[in-house]
Amino acid sequence: MSVLIVGSIAIDSIKTQLEEHPNLLGGSASYGSIGASFFSPVNLVGIVGTDFPQQYVDLFKSRRVDLVGLEVIEGKTFRWAGEYEWDMNNRKTLHTELNVFEMFSPKLPAAYRSTPIILLGNINPGLQNHVLNQVENPRFIVADTMDLWITIARADLIALLKKIDLLALNDGEVRQLTEEPNLIKAGRKILELGPKYVAIKKGEHGCLLLSRDEFFSCGAYPLDDIYDPTGAGDTFAGAFSGYLASLEKEVFDFADLKKAVVYGSLLASFCVESFSLERLKNLSKKEIIDRYEWFKRASYFGEIEKLSGASGVWPTSSTVW
C-alpha cells in the first residue's frame, strides 16, 4: 500500500547557535516522504522551480518516491530560513520566499487518486481541503498544520478537521488552536471538532495519542546531541503514515496507531541527528530495529524477562532497503 504525501518542498537555510547551513533540502513533503519511504512506497505531490537541484530529485527517486505528481515550473523553489535558540524548542523564521509555491494548487495525477493512506503535510488548509476533494475512498487521512494557519486560516482548518482521521500537531499549536492550556483537555476539544485521533508532539518529551476512549503516551528517544530539529514533525507524520500503509489493512485499530506513533517518534529522533535529511539518507534497517528494541525495553515497566525473546520483527516484507 502506498502513501500520498502533499506538502511543501523547500530550500532551507538553518542557523543554530553552533552552526549555519544554507541551501538544504527542506519542506514538509520532503521530510514526510523520506520518513514514509522506510515503510512503503510514496506518491509525492508538490511544486518546485527550475532551480531545484538534481541531487534532491535523485534522493527522492532512490527512496521509491514517485515523482509523477511533482510539478516543476519556471521560477525559483520555495525558500525558508530559520534560527534556533540554545533551547531548540524555540525557533524563529528569519525569511520566507514563496516563489513558485505561491502558485501551488495540488492536482492529483489520476493514478494517485485512490492511494489508500493520505498525509496532508503542512500547507494552507484550503489546499489540504482541495486535495481531499480529489481522492477516492481513502482508508486513513493524516493532517499536519502550523501556527500560521491556525492564525490566518482557522475556518478552513476547522472544515478540514471534519474530514480527517488524525491531526498531528505540536503542544504549542494544540494550545493555540483550542485556547486550552491543559493538553489532555485540549486534545479532547480537538476530537470534538472531528478527527478520530489526535497526536500531540512534545519534542524531546515525546508524543501523546488520544482517541475518544483510548490514550497512549510515547516517550522520546534520549539523544545526547541534537543538531537540527527542522522537519522532525514532518518525519514523524511521514513514518506514522508509511507504517500504517505497510500493514496493508482495511481498518486500523488503536494498537496499530500506537506502533505507528513509536515508529514516527523513532524516525524523528534520527532526523534531528543531522541537518536536513542527511541522517535519514544514510539510515539502515538495523539502526531502526535497534532503536525500536531499545524503546520497547525502556518503555516497559513489567517483568523485563518477558521481553527477552522479542525479535523486533519488521512490519512488512515490502519494506525497501
Ligand code: AMP
Ligand atoms: P517543521 O520543523 O516540522 O516545522 O518543518 C520545517 C519545514 O517546514 C522546513 O523545512 C520549511 O521549509 C517548511 N516550512 C516553513 N514555513 C512553511 C510554510 N509556511 N508552509 C509550508 N512549509 C513551510
